[in-house]
Amino acid sequence: MVKMGRRLAGIALVFALLFWPAIPAGAEPSAKTPRIGLLSGATEPSGPLAPQWVAFLDALRTLGWVDGQNIVVDRRFAGGHSERVSSFAMELAQMGVDVIVATGVPENQAVRRATTTIPAVMVVVDDPVESGFVQSLARPGGNFTGVAFSIPGVGEKYVELLKEAAPSLARVAILGSHQQRPVFLEEITRAGRALGVVISPPILVHDPAELEPAVARFAHERHGGLICPSDALTFLHRKAVVALASKYRLPAIYTFREHVEAGGLMAYGPTIPDRFRQAATFVDKILKGAKPADLPVEQPTRLELAVNLKTAKALGLRVPPSLLVRADQVIQ
CATH class of the missing domain: 3.40.50.2300 (Response regulator)
Known part of the structure; x- marks a missing residue:
């Protein structure tokens, strides 16, 4: 009986070794999927x-x-x-x-x-x-x-580019759904002072329905322009924003190239x-x-300039060659 028991145990061990799932050498135990x-x-x-x-x-x-x-x-x-x-x-x-x-x-x-x-x-x-x-x-x-x-100095660049494209620009306002960073506001104010452009109070909207009344009030006075920085609401509703800028004949600069592709005048920012x-x-x-x-935070190494000449023509603007030659994308 003892010999028979040992024989059965040996057979069981052989079967266990033959049919046990193979694990590659050096493999780690399976972890949950990230x-x-x-x-x-x-x-x-x-x-x-x-x-x-x-x-x-x-x-x-x-x-x-x-x-x-x-x-x-x-x-x-x-x-x-x-x-x-x-x-x-x-x-x-x-x-x-x-x-x-x-x-x-x-x-x-x-x-x-x-x-x-x-x-x-x-x-x-x-x-x-x-x-x-x-x-x-x-x-x-x-x-x-x-x-x-973003990178430091982009606020000044917005004012400079908009003034270069629209020389008659006398005042600008930021359009968005939230207050901008103090540093950004300081940059815009500094550039406005240097270029003789008045920086109007920001146009803050929290719902798409507020866009037209707010833009219409600002457009009541002539020679105005818009700066549209990175903003979820104005990006999601960019077609409406671009249409309003066109309707009220307001030259505008945006952060996102997608605004220009939707008919906006110009954009300056990372892709x-x-x-x-x-x-x-x-x-x-x-x-x-x-x-x-x-892990250090990484800043953009390059900002791209996009210009829509069709929109410029509709606004009665002649974009200078010195600006066009610096553009990464020009929409005819």
Whole structure:
């Protein structure tokens, strides 16, 4: 009986070794699939994915991360309903995602309220230091890092370019849904003083329905112009903004090239897809173990100028050759 028992045990051991799942030498125990949360107040939740997010996912794929294969991407897009952003950020935090990619200031503020531990990657924040997300660009120091969307001096450049394109410009106003950074306002004021352009009080709107009444009031006096910095509302409703500038014959400069492609006069700023592609590199580093506190925030290395000559002609403007030769994109 003893010999029979040993024989059966030996057979059982052989079968166990033959049919036990093979584990490659040096392989680690299987870990959970990383989850990436995307948060945007302006992006539409339905329809084709916005080009900037396509660029982001393409960049991740190039880095070896594919949604549905080795990562899971959770999208929280508010489609212009800014009141949803806070609850979306809280959802992502409660889900325990491994990293949150958030677009502008309101989105990142919502993330900061929701979590102080989950890594967050900023994409469209002009000045992360002034906005309070990081201690410094070189040493963020918390759970935020990513790409800054602006560089010092861009406010002055807006006034200079608009005055160059529209020499009769006598006053300008900022159009947007939130107050701008003090440094940005100082830059615009300084340029206005140097060029003899009055800086009017900002035109603040919180709903698309407020756009036309606000722009119409400003356009009551002649020789005015608009500056439209990075802003979720004016970007989402850029066709309406551009149409109003045309209707009230207001030369305007925008941050985003997409405004010019929609019929706006001119734009000066970084390209959105490039910023989102750069954000993907931060996600890659974080998923591989890097801490956001140790990843320096990166600023744009190049701002592009786009000009729409068709719009200039409609406004009765002759864009000088010295401006056109500096443009990266000219729409005829």
